[in-house]
Amino acid sequence: MESKKNINTLIHQYVINDPLHQLFDAVDVISVQGYDEDRRVIYWNKGSEHLYGYTEDEAKGKKLEDLIIPAAMRDAVINAHSNWIVDDIEIPASEITLQNKNGKEVAVFSSHVMFTNQYDTKQMYCIDIDLADVKKAQANAVFNEHMLKAIFEALPDLFFLMNKDGTIVDYHASSIDNLYVAPTEFIGQKMTDVLPGMVAKKFETHINKVLQQDEMTSFEYALNLPQGLVYFEARINNLSKYDQIMVIIRDITEQHKSAELIRQQAHYDSLTLLPNRFLALDRLSQILIEAQRKNEKTAVLFLDLDDFKKVNDSLGHEIGDKLLIESSQRLQSVLRKEDTVGRLGGDEFIILLRGVEDHHYASKIVEKLLNNFRKSFKINGKELLLTMSIGIAISPENGNTVSDLLRNADTAMYQAKSLGRNTYSFFTKKMNIIIQRRIAIEEQMYGALQRNEFYLHYQPQFDTKNKYVIGAEALLRWNNPILGNVMPDEFIPIAENTGLIVPIGKFVIEQAVSFLAKWKSVSEGKKKLTMAVNLSPSQFRDEGLFSFIKTVLSGENIPPEDLELEITEGLLMSCQLNIADVLAKITNFGIKLSMDDFGTGYSSLSYLRKYPFNVLKIDRSFISGITQNEEDLNVVKATIAMSHSLGLTVIAEGVETPCQLTLLNELGCDIVQGYYLSKPISENKIIEQYSDSL
Missing domain, CATH: 3.30.450.20 (PAS domain)
Structure with missing residues (x-):
């Protein structure tokens, strides 16, 4: 040798x-x-x-x-x-x-x-x-x-030169802090004899692999060092010409911490630290399986704080956030350890009660919750009264699935609101108020396209650093002669359930792309403009979606890269077999793909690795707290760093204050949108306000 x-x-x-x-x-x-x-x-x-x-x-x-x-x-x-x-x-x-x-x-x-x-x-x-x-x-x-x-850290921190049997013959270290033992203790020794058992086994496996396959291999491991637990990535290459092996090791502790922080945020609400919507509903799914096996009942409580929006509007979001935190603590203080309280979003909470014997037992818990809220809240020297309305659905009589129980508990909560608030209501089959409203919306939605009741508003998007407009997000609106203005949060879920979202979605794409062409023409190409359009899960079941989008872009002479399609985690969780193929076609054609509402879902981090996203959109729930909440700030900071490392453009939505805008610029966020910069406006207003200034 x-x-x-x-x-x-x-x-x-x-x-x-x-x-x-x-x-x-x-x-x-x-x-x-x-x-x-x-x-x-x-x-x-x-x-x-x-x-x-x-x-x-x-x-x-x-x-x-x-x-x-x-x-x-x-x-x-x-x-x-x-x-x-x-x-x-x-x-x-x-x-x-x-x-x-x-x-x-x-x-x-x-x-x-x-x-x-x-x-x-x-x-x-x-x-x-x-x-x-x-x-x-x-x-x-x-x-x-x-x-x-x-x-x-993109460059190796440590080099180890070894013989084929794993004996270390030489090394180079940019920092000796990451060496597990002193050089005098490992030179001339086998790598597998120096490191702890599990780590040594990984090295042995990958050394054998690189010798057999003669190609570089990599793996991760962790070591307890004086400075704490440190995570590493090792890359092993066979220097066959010299009958030796080169091992290049880098410290990935910071990336690991950032990933862990984002994983934590994907499961828990950043403000109250309660399980978020997806984790709470996942727990409900597991509870229902267990209850069916044990022949037990489960109660789902849907809670909504009464007139909470007025508190936010009159006293500010800081006091509102503190109220939400104390409210979550009061809810938890009443429950048993085996029960779950989660935050669905805004001022809505969910409580899951295991092993409910009957309606009387659930009533006792609910009355304790209401009594606990009758005591005033003392926030920033102010004494505030806050009540809530609670809807209750019990399995199996009110449903056996997560969606049925959540919907029925929600319906019961609205019944409690109609009874005067600060009370509760069990779901019954006689509750028709909300159901009738939904039926009316569904009835009026049929034919709404033909009657030209749908139209689009556009929320401008701005370059964070230079504050100039770079495009807009298309937002669907509906005005019906009988129902009046119907909010998207109310009619879009119904459109999804009925399948009407498919023709409505095509209408949105056609209108948005047509307006983009008009906007570009008026602005005379002074700046590159893009259009973001939301896609729903149901639209992906339409086999002609991709060809339709191509036809629309071609008809308006719009380059594919000027269109951005926003999808939420709900689509990726729907288990449709063709999702990956459709997303690949879209991005290969040149259309940008955006992950919308990032951080509010269950497994968003894994989806960023699995699917070909170009853009990541940070949910407004994080942006609203970045100037007051250190945790929100750290999450946004880590998300921007992670996204840029993956080559993704970052958009922050819900920017409502100049302080938020300034901080996002400092953090390196690429694009912003929100009420501070502009509310959603008509196409005439967006052309009037944002064409000459481009």
């Missing part, structure tokens, strides 16, 4: 024989250049082309100081390079300002490494990270630090 070589020599041989160049080529967001002893370019990756404007052919053979070094720095750079070559005085990593092909300044964090090849010739490699985008994305010091760390 070949004698042990210095790791720097091996790494450089690895570089000049292509594999490490291929690694650098794959990371095209980082600029990597190589220079010989005369400072002439011998390597120039895609990242360097993007950063400095010179192609590889233009750069190769040229001297460093003639390419990217400003005139004022050239003597210093030449001297520094010479000192390293002659006297072994390293050039320290630092933030410097270089220049691109056009002579413009380029701020980078530049680090350097000197290799000596097999011909005893020295070669210097520079790794430059563009600081312009980093600084733009992170306006405050803490967030800037996190983003810089994430970028640096």
